[in-house]
Amino acid sequence: MFTLISVLSLASLLLPHVLAGRNSFLRCPNSDHYHKPGSEKCCKFYALRDDLQDNLFTNHCGDNARLAVRVSFHDAIGYSKSNHSRGHGADGSILIFSDIETQIFPNLFLPPFLDQLKPYLTKYPGVSAGDLIQFAGAVGISNCPGAPRLQFLAGRPNATIHGDPTLIPSPANSAETMIARMNDAGLTAEDLVHLMASHSIAHAKNVDPTLNHAPLDSTPNKFDNQYFLEILLRGTGVPGTTKNFGEVNSGMPAQGELRLQSDSNLARNPLTACKWQSLVDDHEAMKDGYKDAMAKLAVLGQDVDDLYDCSDVIQKAPFLRSCAASYPPGKTFADVDKSCSAPFPELRSQRGQPTPIPQDY
């Protein structure tokens, strides 16, 4: 009897999902993964996830994770409520019609990354281009400490027309222009500010032609609030060459940080400044807001009733022990371009000397 009990309790430690949830989880065919009843269609995404993690992302919040997040936006935003011939949104057209869609500025440098994604389409035949792109974005960002676990719905049909790449916002846009573009795609100004959280893990590529990896904040490998604070710091110079399209003075040029004109505009415009400021010290709001805005973005132009939920496949991001931004060394509230009338949050200051932002791709 003693032996039987200890064998059972050992088994329940090792296989909790099998014993406790015999009724709730089922094994995917030829796999160690388990799915909920009714979602066996999600099984192919477990295999795809492991493949992407091992081979495309190497489980790392690096360049390919950043590019996957960027492509998930550039594909989906190719949608206009006022003219459906300009694109079908999150349909994978950027992959299927990459020859056309990478002809213009915001997509010019994407072909090498898209070429790395394409083989997964043939390797996983039931996965459409639109599914692959949104899935890669959600899996990619799950490598970044502090990121939310994004919703993932599957079942988008393959793109049948190319998107109009001029629908992608430009780094030189005013806040008003970007808000109007978002509204035309079915998103709000608030969604836009929440989507900017993706720039907390971003590098600018070729905005300054001499800098292929210019971070937009001091922690480009973490989904943290530094970005929302640092964009509000008064601009003092640029990290590389001057007079680049879409670039303005950054608050931390000597450390290598680059600032996009569009980011600067959103942080300071009366329409968006208070939402922006609210994200300086609230990591939960940053996470939840990004998750909700991405849930809308990822299905733009799609018929949600035809999609099925495979969010269980997406893993949790590493935990981040941080709930507010802190002033980088040498910076204080006196350096903030305060743009919202609400009181500015009290923030800690980092000690030490300003140091270059680590170059980690």
Ligand SMILES: *[C@@H]1O[C@H](CO)[C@@H](O)[C@H](O)[C@H]1NC(C)=O
């Ligand atoms: C809708 O978009 C298509 C494709 O870009 C374009 O050819 C057409 O002129 C547009 N229609 C209107 C009414 O603007």
Ligand SMILES: *[C@@H]1O[C@H](CO)[C@@H](O)[C@H](O)[C@H]1NC(C)=O
């Ligand atoms: C989508 O198109 C790609 C490329 O043409 C193809 O490899 C893939 O099998 C298609 N997937 C679906 C689900 O139709």
